[in-house]
Amino acid sequence: MPPLRDKFTIHSKAVVCQDVELKGDITIGSGTVIHPKATLFAIAGPIVIGANCIVEEGAVIVNRRREVMRIGDDNLFEIGCRVECPSIGNSNTVGTRARVHHTLRLSHYCTISAGCLIVPSSDETLDPYTVVYAGENGLCDRRIWSGKGKMQEADLRRKHAEYLRDMLPKFNRLRRGEGA
Amino acid sequence: MPSVHYYCPCLSTSPVPPPPDLESSSYSFHELHTLYFCTEPECMAIRCNRCVSVEVNGYYCPNCLFEVPSASVRAEKNRYGACARNCFQCPSCRNTLVIVASDPPEGSLSASVAAVGITGEPPYFLYCNFCRWDSTEVGITFEKATGLAGQLQKTEETAPDVVEFERLKEHFEPFLRAAPSGGIAHAHSNPITSAASSALSRDISIPGLSKYSALLAGRRGGRNDREKAGTTSKDKEELAEFRSRWETGAGASVAEGEVDWIKHLEDVGEVATIEQRWVGSWTTSMRERDLKPLRIPLHSKKTKRCPQCRHIIIKPEQKSQSVRYKMKLTASNFVPAIAISVPPPVASTKAVDPNAPVTFHAGRTYPFRLAFTNPMYEPTTVTLQVQRAPLLKGRPPFAVSLPSPPFAIAAYAEAWEYEDEDEDMADEDIDALLAGVGSPSGYTQPREVAKPKKPKTVGVLERKANTTVIGGELVIGKEGRGDAKFNLLVTHTYQAEDTAAQEGETEEKSTKTPTSRQAEVKTFSFYIVIDLGVIIPREKEESHRRDSEQMSIS
Numbered sequence: 171m172p173p174l175r176d177k178f179t180i181h182s183k184a185v186v187c188q189d190v191e192l193k194g195d196i197t198i199g200s201g202t203v204i205h206p207k208a209t210l211f212a213i214a215g216p217i218v219i220g221a222n223c224i225v226e227e228g229a230v231i232v233n234r235r236r237e238v239m240r241i242g243d244d245n246l247f248e249i250g251c252r253v254e255c256p257s258i259g260n261s262n263t264v265g266t267r268a269r270v271h272h273t274l275r276l277s278h279y280c281t282i283s284a285g286c287l288i289v290p291s292s293d294e295t296l297d298p299y300t301v302v303y304a305g306e307n308g309l310c311d312r313r314i315w316s317g318k319g320k321m322q323e324a325d326l327r328r329k330h331a332e333y334l335r336d337m338l339p340k341f342n343r344l345r346r347g348e349g350a
Numbered sequence: 351m352p353s354v355h356y357y358c359p360c361l362s363t364s365p366v367p368p369p370p371d372l373e374s375s376s377y378s379f380h381e382l383h384t385l386y387f388c389t390e391p392e393c394m395a396i397r398c399n400r401c402v403s404v405e406v407n408g409y410y411c412p413n414c415l416f417e418v419p420s421a422s423v424r425a426e427k428n429r430y431g432a433c434a435r436n437c438f439q440c441p442s443c444r445n446t447l448v449i450v451a452s453d454p455p456e457g458s459l460s461a462s463v464a465a466v467g468i469t470g471e472p473p474y475f476l477y478c479n480f481c482r483w484d485s486t487e488v489g490i491t492f493e494k495a496t497g498l499a500g501q502l503q504k505t506e507e508t509a510p511d512v513v514e515f516e517r518l519k520e521h522f523e524p525f526l527r528a529a530p531s532g533g534i535a536h537a538h539s540n541p542i543t544s545a546a547s548s549a550l551s552r553d554i555s556i557p558g559l560s561k562y563s564a565l566l567a568g569r570r571g572g573r574n575d576r577e578k579a580g581t582t583s584k585d586k587e588e589l590a591e592f593r594s595r596w597e598t599g600a601g602a603s604v605a606e607g608e609v610d611w612i613k614h615l616e617d618v619g620e621v622a623t624i625e626q627r628w629v630g631s632w633t634t635s636m637r638e639r640d641l642k643p644l645r646i647p648l649h650s651k652k653t654k655r656c657p658q659c660r661h662i663i664i665k666p667e668q669k670s671q672s673v674r675y676k677m678k679l680t681a682s683n684f685v686p687a688i689a690i691s692v693p694p695p696v697a698s699t700k701a702v703d704p705n706a707p708v709t710f711h712a713g714r715t716y717p718f719r720l721a722f723t724n725p726m727y728e729p730t731t732v733t734l735q736v737q738r739a740p741l742l743k744g745r746p747p748f749a750v751s752l753p754s755p756p757f758a759i760a761a762y763a764e765a766w767e768y769e770d771e772d773e774d775m776a777d778e779d780i781d782a783l784l785a786g787v788g789s790p791s792g793y794t795q796p797r798e799v800a801k802p803k804k805p806k807t808v809g810v811l812e813r814k815a816n817t818t819v820i821g822g823e824l825v826i827g828k829e830g831r832g833d834a835k836f837n838l839l840v841t842h843t844y845q846a847e848d849t850a851a852q853e854g855e856t857e858e859k860s861t862k863t864p865t866s867r868q869a870e871v872k873t874f875s876f877y878i879v880i881d882l883g884v885i886i887p888r889e890k891e892e893s894h895r896r897d898s899e900q901m902s903i904s
């Protein structure tokens with residue numbers, strides 16, 4: 171399969187640092203923040219990221235499939251995580267150094283806690299509010315979050331993104347989309 | 351891996367350790383970093399964690415670092431010695447819980463979703479940042495964000511395990527009051543006895559065993575009384591039998607309900623894991639949904655004393671934030687550190703697994719090296735004496751030769767004081783390297799042996815800063831088998847010019863006469879056990895060779 175030609179579409183209100191590795195057909199939505207040293211690889215199909223997401227340093231987002239990898243709004247990808255999910259809804263958190271295989275899809279308000287490795291043998295979609303965390307036995311346990319406090323958390327994430335949109339451009343060169 | 355362990359004679363009446371081939375031997379030997387040292391002139395001995403007596407210096411919460419007075423730990427309010435402030439653990443993943451406010455009602459916000467600045471409101475609840483467990487799942491909420499333990503106490507007070515614990519305390523109180531106060535404290539100050547007694551008291555709280563509890567306690571009490579106070583075992587009869595509120599048969603009805611629940615179970619995640627239920631002291635529900643937040647148990651700082659002279663060996667600073675010690679007499683500051691290495695055989699070209707046990711062949715001779723590092727500010731002289739190896743059919747399986755004359759180890763100095771010496775060493779190293787060209791296994795041959803054809807293996811091989819390396823030889827008999835393991839008596843003699851400065855002891859000065867202050871010669875002996883590796887017996891080796899020959903034929 172031929173690699174996609176590079177095509178970056180970056181919303182004017184997004185903050186994408188210069189030192190970000192982009193490959194393939196990538197669309198980044200309004201208010202989304204991509205830290206330096208993050209990597210977005212659209213190997214087989216395009217990647218489309220929604221609004222107000224945060225992609226931290228060292229995070230790697232890969233689309234291995236031909237279909238479009240859609241990432242919704244208000245998602246947080248923490249330092250050094252690796253995500254290959256074919257689709258991701260809204261308000262999910264992927265923790266530091268967590269790794270998610272391309273057989274898993276995230277719906278909404280899912281949390282993959284720090285360091286978890288999830289490799290389902292067949293395609294699976296996590297229900298909303300699912301939390302995957304490293305349990306006492308070192309394996310990844312799952313539970314369902316009550317959702318209590320989600321409004322305060324959403325508020326916090328918005329403030330987080332807002333702060334980054336203010337501060338990152340002061341210390342980093344930014345990328346602009348083609349034609350912008 | 352070859353190893354060196356140090357002997358603490360506390361388990362035996364003899365200062366000489368048991369032969370290393372006895373199974374019990376390993377219990378008397380310890381790693382140097384776990385040992386203490388009593389510097390009192392009448393003791394001057396290694397002490398281990400098993401023999402020092404332990405007193406609690408103070409209690410504190412490991413989460414909020416609040417220091418809890420011992421009196422209130424003993425008092426009823428502080429059940430299980432847990433933090434009585436706002437510290438809780440997640441019952442699901444053991445992370446520390448935080449107190450958070452509830453979201454405002456959802457309807458009120460729909461218009462201003464974009465507006466930043468949502469403030470939470472009561473009720474408050476406990477929340478886990480890691481697995482997102484929250485206490486509303488088990489119906490626990492708080493009106494205020496402070497004094498959580500106090501707010502929870504009302505519900506906790508009626509919990510069956512708390513009620514049972516209270517009843518037990520009531521039951522044993524007359525007995526504890528009757529017991530001679532000093533005697534009990536002393537008996538418990540040793541970690542062996544205190545561990546044993548706490549194990550006993552733990553047994554008592556197991557519902558099924560409760561009918562024996564009075565018996566156990568009575569027996570224990572009786573022995574203490576006889577030993578310590580010489581009173582009769584009258585208390586034993588006076589202590590009435592304790593009746594648990596929990597009837598062993600009563601579990602069946604609860605279990606029935608759970609059987610029903612399990613029959614209709616669809617997700618195994620709804621069952622609480624053993625780890626999650628393990629901390630419960632009472633029969634708990636099997637449902638993950640029923641897990642309650644856990645109090646964070648207090649930690650304690652402990653003072654350790656010499657079992658012989660009662661002098662303090664370890665005393666931490668009182669403050670919970672501090673990690674310093676007021677007194678810390680660890681063996682590693684007084685006893686040379688000894689490291690063993692066995693150079694790999696010359697013929698071996700294969701990469702050797704560093705964790706694999708070193709093996710020796712019967713009838714051969716192997717060199718090994720012992721590196722002695724002096725931790726003291728005085729130079730020391732060391733003499734080695736091998737304890738006779740165990741006999742096998744009247745013949746020792748192996749013999750060890752080590753230098754018999756005493757050898758010196760330079761004093762410890764701060765790194766910058768070595769500077770000049772290091773330059774000298776560099777030249778020597780070059781000489782040694784040149785002399786040892788073609789020397790196998792990469793280690794430099796010592797300078798002294800540059801001239802003779804046969805390199806010296808027994809004797810002082812190297813001196814660098816406060817480390818002296820000694821070469822020894824392991825000679826394995828034709829019938830040798832088992833472990834190449836032997837006890838070694840190490841005697842070190844040093845001129846203690848000003849012990850007070852080094853040991854941080856002020857009393858020392860006053861006891862010394864002015865004449866002896868000039869240069870007091872001190873001698874200290876201790877045993878170590880050296881485990882070099884495993885001897886491959888001759889017959890096994892031959893059968894192994896036959897096997898491999900057959901393999902190559904076929």
Ligand SMILES: [Zn+2]
Binds near residue numbers: 358359400401
């Ligand atoms: Zn001991």
Ligand SMILES: [Zn+2]
Binds near residue numbers: 646
């Ligand atoms: Zn606390």
Ligand SMILES: [Zn+2]
Binds near residue numbers: 443445
């Ligand atoms: Zn948790």
Ligand SMILES: [Zn+2]
Binds near residue numbers: 389390
């Ligand atoms: Zn002592």
